[in-house]
């Protein structure tokens with residue numbers, strides 16, 4: 001029988017995709033839900049041609065250097081690529097792919113969900129109910145903030161930023177944006193208003209939603225000064241990457257009333273939260289589940305397979321980033 005290319009996965013993916021992978025490749029993957037630790041990855045035999053981590057698995061330079069000589073491709077499961085040392089991959093001549101598009105809708109839905117939940121204090125009110133402390137509805141007290149009609153500030157107008165802007169129209173929200181590149185088409189088709197500086201956006205928005213990639217330039221983009229530039233009635237939503245925000249400064253801002261609240265799906269030091277964050281009632285905190293639906297996680301896995309199939313057959317993969 002002709003030998004099949006060898007690939008290594010750090011975690012198991014959706015069953016139909018695992019089945020298809022096993023038909024095309026010699027797959028090394030964990031047998032259960034526990035991901036491969038670094039030592040298990042490094043046990044990989046020479047012969048592995050593709051290494052497939054997820055966006056949740058750090059792939060630093062020393063791991064890249066220690067991968068078997070035979071590895072040619074890092075095919076990552078997830079759109080974010082900040083977990084991979086791309087320079088080290090390029091130096092070793094490795095190709096790198098990710099899985100854009102397929103998780104755009106889910107991530108945008110999560111951002112809108114966080115906005116609504118945080119403005120309307122859903123988590124806090126639900127907790128009161130579940131704790132048996134609800135005495136029935138009242139006309140006042142524990143009121144939230146109306147989201148419909150508020151100005152949304154989108155930081156980073158990529159695929160997900162666009163999808164959030166489209167959804168915001170259903171809430172009659174004027175949308176301002178700040179991004180590396182101006183997008184005149186979106187300004188016309190979605191009625192977006194361009195802000196020349198982040199400070200301008202922070203001063204105008206009632207809700208600031210982060211959708212830019214994490215790079216050296218965007219690390220702590222929302223720092224103490226940026227938080228101080230927001231309205232004291234404004235909310236921050238982050239479904240991008242935790243380290244876009246100085247989380248310790250955010251805790252202070254939330255505690256001191258410098259901003260009204262925050263809805264977060266990502267954290268600076270996952271899975272840990274900055275001290276004090278979990279105790280704050282003006283937050284909605286999700287455990288990095290932006291793309292965590294059955295449909296999307298399966299689509300992400302198929303997308304990795306498409307990239308693997310193309311690259312290992314000598315073709316250019318659709319989602320090559322290096």
Ligand code: DGY
Nearest residue numbers: 055077078079080291
């Ligand atoms: C990604 O793809 O980068 C997300 O953070 C995980 O779904």
